[in-house]
Amino acid sequence: MPSAAAPCPREPTTRVRRSARALGAVAGLLSAVAGAGVSEALAAVLHGVTSPLLAVGNRAVDLTPRPVKEWAVETLGSHDKPALVAGVLVTVAVVTAVAGAVGARRPRLALAVFVGLGAAGAAAAVTDRSATAGPLLRLLPALSLLLVAATVLHVLLARLRRDAPPGRLPGDDLPAGFDRRGFLRAALAAGAVAAAGGAVREVYGGSAAAGERAGVRLPVPATAAPAVPAGARLAVPGISPYLTPNRDFYRVDTALKVPDVPIDGYRLRIHGMVDHELELGYQDLLDRRLLERRITLTCVSNPVGGEYVGNASWLGVPVRDLLREAGVRPGADAVRSTSADDMTIGTPLHALDDPDRDALLAIGMNGVPLPLKHGFPVRMVVPGLYGFVSATKWLVDLEVTRFADFRAYWTTRGYAAEAPIKTASRIDVPRSFARVPAGGEVPVAGVAWAQDRGIESVQVRVDGGPWQRAELGTADNADTWRQWQWRWRPTAGNHTLEVRATDATGHTQTARRAPIAPDGSTGWDSVNVTAV
Ligand SMILES: Nc1nc2c(c(=O)[nH]1)N[C@H]1C(S)=C(S)[C@@H](COP(=O)(O)O)O[C@H]1N2
Ligand SMILES: [Mo]
Numbered sequence: 001m002p003s004a005a006a007p008c009p010r011e012p013t014t015r016v017r018r019s020a021r022a023l024g025a026v027a028g029l030l031s032a033v034a035g036a037g038v039s040e041a042l043a044a045v046l047h048g049v050t051s052p053l054l055a056v057g058n059r060a061v062d063l064t065p066r067p068v069k070e071w072a073v074e075t076l077g078s079h080d081k082p083a084l085v086a087g088v089l090v091t092v093a094v095v096t097a098v099a100g101a102v103g104a105r106r107p108r109l110a111l112a113v114f115v116g117l118g119a120a121g122a123a124a125a126v127t128d129r130s131a132t133a134g135p136l137l138r139l140l141p142a143l144s145l146l147l148v149a150a151t152v153l154h155v156l157l158a159r160l161r162r163d164a165p166p167g168r169l170p171g172d173d174l175p176a177g178f179d180r181r182g183f184l185r186a187a188l189a190a191g192a193v194a195a196a197g198g199a200v201r202e203v204y205g206g207s208a209a210a211g212e213r214a215g216v217r218l219p220v221p222a223t224a225a226p227a228v229p230a231g232a233r234l235a236v237p238g239i240s241p242y243l244t245p246n247r248d249f250y251r252v253d254t255a256l257k258v259p260d261v262p263i264d265g266y267r268l269r270i271h272g273m274v275d276h277e278l279e280l281g282y283q284d285l286l287d288r289r290l291l292e293r294r295i296t297l298t299c300v301s302n303p304v305g306g307e308y309v310g311n312a313s314w315l316g317v318p319v320r321d322l323l324r325e326a327g328v329r330p331g332a333d334a335v336r337s338t339s340a341d342d343m344t345i346g347t348p349l350h351a352l353d354d355p356d357r358d359a360l361l362a363i364g365m366n367g368v369p370l371p372l373k374h375g376f377p378v379r380m381v382v383p384g385l386y387g388f389v390s391a392t393k394w395l396v397d398l399e400v401t402r403f404a405d406f407r408a409y410w411t412t413r414g415y416a417a418e419a420p421i422k423t424a425s426r427i428d429v430p431r432s433f434a435r436v437p438a439g440g441e442v443p444v445a446g447v448a449w450a451q452d453r454g455i456e457s458v459q460v461r462v463d464g465g466p467w468q469r470a471e472l473g474t475a476d477n478a479d480t481w482r483q484w485q486w487r488w489r490p491t492a493g494n495h496t497l498e499v500r501a502t503d504a505t506g507h508t509q510t511a512r513r514a515p516i517a518p519d520g521s522t523g524w525d526s527v528n529v530t531a532v
Contacts (some may be wrong), residue, residue: 006355007192019174020105022189023174023183024100024104025098025100025155025158026097026187027099027202028097028099028101028103029096029097029100030152030187030194031096031100031148031149031150031152031156031190032096032114032149034149034190034191034193034194034197035148035149035152036053036197037193037194037196038141038144038148039053039142039144039145039193039197040198040200041197041204042198042237043201044200044201044205045200045204046133046140046141046473048132048133048136048387049125049131049135050125050128050138052121053088053089053121054128054256054257055121055127055131056063056120056130057254057256058130059124059128061084062129066517067414070515070516070517071368073308077508078250081256084256093119095113096114099114100153100157103153105159107161111154114146114149115146115150116144118143118146121142122139122142125139125141126138127342129343130255130340133302148193152190156183156187157372159178160183160509166168167464177484199216209263213372216263218367219287219290221292222289224292224335225313230242233473234445234483234484235430237429237443238429239428239429239445239447239485240426240446241448242311242473242476243311243312243313243366244310244312249312250300250307250443251373251374252299253343253393254341254409255341255394258372258373259341259394260372261377261394261396263282263377266279266282266377266396267281268281268378268397270322270323270398271326272332272335273328273329273400273401273402274326275329276325276326276327277326278325280322280323282377285484287362288321289317289321290317290363291316291317291358291360293313293358293360293479294313294314294385294477295310295311295312295314295358295381295383295479296311296312296479297312297381298421298482299386300389300516300517300519301388301516302424302521304513304521304522304523305426306521307451309426309447311480312364312366313365313367314364314365315360315363316360316381317363319352319360319398320352320355322361322398323349324352324353328349328384331402332349332400332401333349333350333402334346334348334349334400334402334406335347335349335400336399336401337380337392337399338392338395339392339393339394340395340396344406344408345389345410346389346403346408346459347380347382347385347390348418348497353391357452359382359390360380362378362380362381374393375393375394378395379391379392379394379395380392380395381395383478383479384420385419385421388410388415389410389417392426403417403418414518415518416519419451419518419520420519421450422451422520423448423453423509424448424449425449425484425499425501425509425524426448427490427497427499427526429444429446429527430527431527432528432529433529434530435531435532436490436530436532437531438493438531439489439490439491439531440490441488442487442489442490443485444470444486444488444497445483445484446483446484446499446525447484448484449480449482449500449501450507451479452457452478452479453505453507454503454504455475455481455501455503456502456503456504456506457470457472458472458482458502459501460497460498461497462488462490463495463496464496470486470499471484471486472484490529490531491531492532493531494528495529495530495531497526499524500524509522509523509524510522510523
C-alpha cells in the first residue's frame with residue numbers, strides 16, 4: 001500500500017530537518033551573544049571606547065531621517081531611546097539567527113554574514129562621535145566580538161555536521177552521529193562567556209563622574225535668585241509644579257549612553273575669534289562669579305501641548321563674563337559649542353553677551369550639581385532660545401566664530417540655525433477625554449511661556465466660543481513660564497477647550513499649526529472632555 005505508507009517515513013525526516021535549522025539558529029544567536037558579551041566587557045574596561053553595539057545605535061540615531069525622528073518623539077516620547085536600542089538588538093538577533101539556520105548547511109555563508117556584521121560594528125565604533133580613545137583601541141571590542149562570535153559559530157556548526165558522510169553536505173538533516181551532549185556543552189560555554197562579559201560590564205561600566213558628583217559642594221552664588229513670588233504658584237491639582245523637580249525634568253539628547261565626563265581632568269576651552277584663549281577646569285568655574293537664575297528650558301521638538309518643557313533654578317557662570325575676558329574680535333556673530341559626545345550647537349553671539357539675558361554655563365540645577373543626564377559637569381542655558389541652539393550638555397568647547405563658517409549638528413538635519421522660543425501655552429487639567437461634573441465648577445489650568453519676553457495674558461475658550469481671560473500666577477521673571485487657571489461651569493455633553501497666550505510684546509499665539517521642523521511648532525493646545 002504505497003499511498004498509505006509514503007507519508008510515514010517523511011515525518012521524522014521533516015522533524016530532523018527542522019531541528020538542524022533550529023539548532024543552527026540557536027548557534028547563530030549564541031555566537032552573537034557571546035561575542036557581544038566580550039566586546040561589551042572590553043568597552044567597559046577600556047577608557048573612551050564605544051562598544052560596537054552602542055556605536056551602531058549611535059549611528060542609527062545620527063542617520064534617523066527627520067520625519068522618523070519626529071514620529072518617534074510624538075508617539076514614543078521618552079521611550080524613543082529604549083525603542084531604538086531594542087530595534088538594533090532585535091535586528092542583530094534576527095540576522096544572526098537566520099545566518100545560523102542557513103549555516104547548518106552552509107557554514108561559510110554564515111561566517112561571511114558574521115564578518116559583515118563585525119565589520120559594520122568596527123566601522124561604527126572607530127568613527128563613533130562619543131569615543132575619545134585612539135583608533136586602534138576603538139577597534140578592539142569589535143575585533144574581539146568578531147573573533148569570539150566566529151569561533152563559537154564554527155564550533156557549534158561543526159557539531160551539527162559531525163559524522164556527515166564525507167563528500168556530501170548533510171542537507172538540513174541532523175547527522176546520524178549528532179553529538180547532542182557536545183552541542184549542549186559548547187552552547188553552555190558560550191552562554192557562560194556572555195554572562196561573564198555582562199558581569200564585567202556591570203562592575204566596570206559605571207560612571208566615574210557619578211562618584212565625583214556625589215562629593216561636589218556647590219558654592220554660594222554671588223547673586224542668588226530672589227524667592228519665588230508667593231503668587232507664582234496656583235493651587236490647582238494636576239497643574240505642572242512651578243519648579244520642575246530634576247527627576248521629572250524632560251530629557252532630550254542623542255546620547256544612548258549618558259556621557260561620562262569626570263571633573264578630574266575636565267577642561268573647557270574658549271577659543272576662535274578671541275584675543276586670548278581661555279582654558280578652565282571645573283574648580284575654576286566654581287571659583288568665579290556665580291549667578292542663580294530661574295529659566296524655563298524648551299525643546300524645539302515639543303509638539304503643541306507636549307512635555308518637552310521644564311522650569312528650573314540654574315547656578316552658573318555668566319557666559320558674557322568669559323567672552324569679555326577672552327575678548328571677542330570684530331566680525332564674530334556665533335559661538336559653536338561642542339560636547340564631550342561631539343554634539344555641535346550654534347548660538348548667536350548677541351544672546352550670549354547680552355547683559356540683560358544672563359546666559360549661563362550652568363553647574364547647578366535646582367540646588368544640586370547638574371544631574372548626569374542633564375549635562376554634568378557643565379552645560380549651557382540660554383534664556384529665550386530652544387535647547388538645540390543653546391543648551392549644550394557635557395560642554396567642553398566654545399569657539400567664537402561666524403554662522404557663515406560652520407553648520408551645527410541639527411542644522412545639517414533640516415533645522416534652523418537660529419531659533420528663538422515661540423510663545424506657547426498648554427492645558428494641564430482637565431486631561432484629554434476626562435469626565436467632569438456638569439454644572440459643577442471645573443478648574444481649567446496649565447502653563448504658558450515666552451522666554452525672554454514674558455507672558456502678558458492667557459485666554460481660554462469653549463467649543464469655539466468667545467475667548468475668556470484666565471487668571472495668571474504672579475510673574476517671576478521674563479524667562480520663566482507662568483501658571484494660569486480659569487474656572488468653568490460646563491453644561492452636560494462633549495466640549496473642546498482651547499488655550500492661547502499673548503507675550504509681553506503683544507504677540508498672540510497663532511492658530512495655524514506648524515510642524516516642529518525647522519524652528520518649532522505653532523498652534524493652540526486643546527482638550528476634549530465630557531461633562532456628565
Ligand atoms: N551634548 C548634547 N547636548 C544637548 C543635546 C544633545 O543631544 N547632546 N540636546 C539639546 C536639546 S535638543 C535640548 S532641548 C536640551 C535638553 O536638555 P535637557 O535634556 O537637560 O532637558 O539639551 C540640548 N543639549
Ligand atoms: Mo531640543
